[in-house]
Amino acid sequence: MSALKGRLADLCRVQAPRLAPEQFKEQAGFVKQLQARLTSQNNMETLLSSEIQTSVGWLEMDGDCLDNLRAVALNPPLEYRSDEDNFLPAGELALNELHADPHSCFQILTQRYRLPHSILQSTEGEIVEWMLYQLMVVCRSNVKALVEKNSSIDHILLLLNLVGVKAQFSGDLRLLDALNYYYELTVLGDLRDKVPGWLFASFLGIYAQALAMTLNGFLKT
Amino acid sequence: MKTAVLANSSRAGMKLLASLSGVPDNELFLVLFPRGRFYSLQKGICNVFSAFFSPFAFLFLKLVLRRNFIFLRHALDHPASLKILRGHQFDVGLHKANVIYRESSIACFRTGILNSHIGLLPKYRGRCVMEWSLLNNDPTGISVYFIDSGIDTGERMIFTREVDLFGYKNLIDAKQSLFNLDGETYREALSRLRAGDYAYQKNDGAGKRYYVMSNLFLSVAEQALPDNRSGIS
Numbered sequence: 025m026s027a028l029k030g031r032l033a034d035l036c037r038v039q040a041p042r043l044a045p046e047q048f049k050e051q052a053g054f055v056k057q058l059q060a061r062l063t064s065q066n067n068m069e070t071l072l073s074s075e076i077q078t079s080v081g082w083l084e085m086d087g088d089c090l091d092n093l094r095a096v097a098l099n100p101p102l103e104y105r106s107d108e109d110n111f112l113p114a115g116e117l118a119l120n121e122l123h124a125d126p127h128s129c130f131q132i133l134t135q136r137y138r139l140p141h142s143i144l145q146s147t148e149g150e151i152v153e154w155m156l157y158q159l160m161v162v163c164r165s166n167v168k169a170l171v172e173k174n175s176s177i178d179h180i181l182l183l184l185n186l187v188g189v190k191a192q193f194s195g196d197l198r199l200l201d202a203l204n205y206y207y208e209l210t211v212l213g214d215l216r217d218k219v220p221g222w223l224f225a226s227f228l229g230i231y232a233q234a235l236a237m238t239l240n241g242f243l244k245t
Numbered sequence: 246m247k248t249a250v251l252a253n254s255s256r257a258g259m260k261l262l263a264s265l266s267g268v269p270d271n272e273l274f275l276v277l278f279p280r281g282r283f284y285s286l287q288k289g290i291c292n293v294f295s296a297f298f299s300p301f302a303f304l305f306l307k308l309v310l311r312r313n314f315i316f317l318r319h320a321l322d323h324p325a326s327l328k329i330l331r332g333h334q335f336d337v338g339l340h341k342a343n344v345i346y347r348e349s350s351i352a353c354f355r356t357g358i359l360n361s362h363i364g365l366l367p368k369y370r371g372r373c374v375m376e377w378s379l380l381n382n383d384p385t386g387i388s389v390y391f392i393d394s395g396i397d398t399g400e401r402m403i404f405t406r407e408v409d410l411f412g413y414k415n416l417i418d419a420k421q422s423l424f425n426l427d428g429e430t431y432r433e434a435l436s437r438l439r440a441g442d443y444a445y446q447k448n449d450g451a452g453k454r455y456y457v458m459s460n461l462f463l464s465v466a467e468q469a470l471p472d473n474r475s476g477i478s
Contacts, residue, residue, distance in 0.1 A: 027465050153454070160456035197380065197462070198455075204459030 051222035097229030109148035126179035181223035189232035255296035264428025278317040357391035370397035
């Protein structure tokens with residue numbers, strides 16, 4: 025537990041202040057807001073509070089997948105009620121559709137997870153396993169090269185954001201560890217200032233929530 | 246039984262082979278093959294000759310003289326390699342390489358290829374399974390099973406055995422101690438196969454596949470080693 029607390033403290037108190045919102049162009053406002061939340065004096069305590077209240081149900085979220093990921097990153101975890109478990113993401117998705125190029129994969133996943141919390145549905149287990157495999161086997165070895173070539177890694181960051189949403193609620197430590205791994209690879213590695221795009225900032229916000237939710241889970245048991 | 250140790254490194258292969266000598270009714274072979282698609286001439290020669298500069302030089306020489314050393318220039322699933330393997334009609338292969346096997350390669354061995362996996366199946370498949378077992382406060386151990394083309398999904402397990410990790414303060418030493426048991430576990434598996442003294446336990450694929458672990462969780466797993474447990478918070 026102390027290791028997770030230490031990581032959360034590092035994220036909120038050391039790394040988040042180093043974000044430079046102006047680098048995120050049209051999403052500078054979002055990143056500034058996220059940075060303010062992560063670095064505020066009582067943020068860690070709020071995240072670790074087991075009395076998180078939310079006024080927004082995940083099914084009522086407006087906007088597209090990316091809008092909603094920003095909203096999730098900014099707000100404490102949205103409540104997820106099991107009576108909503110019969111909501112299914114749009115249509116069936118064959119895993120072989122996801123083996124297309126990163127751009128197509130990005131499009132397919134953002135369409136399917138317009139409501140990011142729909143990844144929590146039991147029907148999505150196989151896709152989550154696929155995401156984990158992509159992150160920990162396929163993308164892990166080439167992310168550094170992609171960043172250094174200034175290539176887009178949005179598809180990897182999208183996977184991290186979605187896996188992060190799942191990690192908040194699932195208790196499967198493999199999911200949280202994928203976030204740990206990429207945090208170490210990017211933020212604690214030498215890529216912190218090189219990873220492009222606001223999806224990187226939202227990953228940090230969602231990762232902080234996942235750490236806090238896992239800690240809360242340990243505290244309850 | 247004709248048994249082939251399948252290795253990418255002659256030293257690693259010979260180390261395992263040395264620990265298996267003396268198993269009754271068992272003729273041992275070393276099959277050396279590249280991790281990638283093929284060996285460059287230089288790499289191949291270096292790899293073969295490094296065995297002569299190892300503690301197993303004499304045993305290796307005997308193996309070469311008996312023609313029980315097989316050097317494959319190409320990957321194991323290359324048609325040329327498959328032809329050589331089929332020609333030898335091996336009964337069983339022992340995994341000591343860093344590759345995932347294709348069905349075509351596995352089919353060259355009458356009973357299959359055995360793996361001494363350093364995790365307890367079916368729960369722990371994949372990588373860093375010793376560390377994940379420690380993190381989850383589960384027993385650590387070894388499973389010997391026949392490989393298929395998946396990641397630790399081979400259904401036929403010869404046996405599983407819990408192994409305590411007392412006496413180790415760090416994960417590297419603890420993990421190496423499990424890897425070092427491969428000679429002992431393969432010996433036992435070969436004895437059981439020869440005697441028909443086993444009933445396959447089913448690896449039903451119920452477990453999860455695990456991946457490389459982050460440094461954060463590695464530090465937690467290390468604290469969960471039996472000798473370090475007093476420091477857990």
